[in-house]
Amino acid sequence: MNSSAPPGETPGQGTDARLRADAERNRDRILAAARRLYAIEGLGVSMASVAREAGVGKATLSRRFATREELITAVFADRMDAYANAVTAALDDPDPWHAFTGYLHAVCAMQAADRGFADVLTMTFPAAKALEARRTEAYNGFLELISRARDSGHLRDDFTAEDLVILLMANAGVIAATGDAAPDAWRRLVGHMLRSYATPGTEIPPLPDAPTPTALYRAMIRLSRTGPGTA
Incomplete structure (x- = not known):
C-alpha cells in the first residue's frame, strides 16, 4: 500500500x-x-x-x-543573563561608587519588574546548574565592585557581600507586600540602605519619595487578605 x-x-x-x-x-x-x-x-x-x-x-x-527546577531554569535563563550582565556593565564604569549604587538599583529594579525573579535572587537551586553558574558569575563580579567602592573611600569597610543578600531579601518582601498598591516603595528602601552603606561625606542619590499613607494602607489591606506568604 x-x-x-x-x-x-x-x-x-x-x-x-x-x-x-x-x-x-x-x-x-x-x-x-x-x-x-x-x-x-x-x-x-x-x-x-x-x-x-x-x-x-x-x-x-x-x-x-x-522538575520544577528545570522549568524555573528555562523561564529565568534570560533574566539571569541580564543579572550577570548588569555587574559586567557596572565593572566598566570608571566611577566605583556610581558603579556600586547603579548596580544595586538595577538589580532591585529587576526584582520589582518580576516577582518570580525577586524570589529567584533570594533562593538557590542546586539542581539548576546553568542558573547557579550565572549567579556565581554575578556574585564574583559583585565582590570586585565592593572592593573598588571600598578603595574609593565611599563604601563602608564593614559592608560585605552578604549585605546584598539581605537587601535582596528585604526588597523581595517589600515588593510582595506592596504589590501594585505602592509599586515604588522598594525605591525608598534602597535609598535608605545606600545611606547606611556610604561613608560620611559621600554623595548619595536623592532619597525617593515615601509612599503615601493611602497607598500603604491599601498595601496593608491587600496583605491582610492574602497573607504574608502569598501577597
Whole structure:
C-alpha cells in the first residue's frame, strides 16, 4: 500500500515533523504561562497551575520539564543573563561608587519588574546548574565592585557581600507586600540602605519619595487578605 506522505518525504517523515512542531509549541506555551504566573504570584505557583494556564495536561508538562527546577531554569535563563550582565556593565564604569549604587538599583529594579525573579535572587537551586553558574558569575563580579567602592573611600569597610543578600531579601518582601498598591516603595528602601552603606561625606542619590499613607494602607489591606506568604 502506498504511503500518503507528500512528494519528497519518506513515510513517517511528515508525521515526525508535525510531532516535533507540536512539542515545540507546547513548550513555548508552558514557558509563556509560567512567566505570567511567576511574575504575578512568585515561585509558589504549582506545576499544576502552570499546566492549566498553558492549556496542556500534567503529562505534557512533565515531558517538557520533569522538575520544577528545570522549568524555573528555562523561564529565568534570560533574566539571569541580564543579572550577570548588569555587574559586567557596572565593572566598566570608571566611577566605583556610581558603579556600586547603579548596580544595586538595577538589580532591585529587576526584582520589582518580576516577582518570580525577586524570589529567584533570594533562593538557590542546586539542581539548576546553568542558573547557579550565572549567579556565581554575578556574585564574583559583585565582590570586585565592593572592593573598588571600598578603595574609593565611599563604601563602608564593614559592608560585605552578604549585605546584598539581605537587601535582596528585604526588597523581595517589600515588593510582595506592596504589590501594585505602592509599586515604588522598594525605591525608598534602597535609598535608605545606600545611606547606611556610604561613608560620611559621600554623595548619595536623592532619597525617593515615601509612599503615601493611602497607598500603604491599601498595601496593608491587600496583605491582610492574602497573607504574608502569598501577597
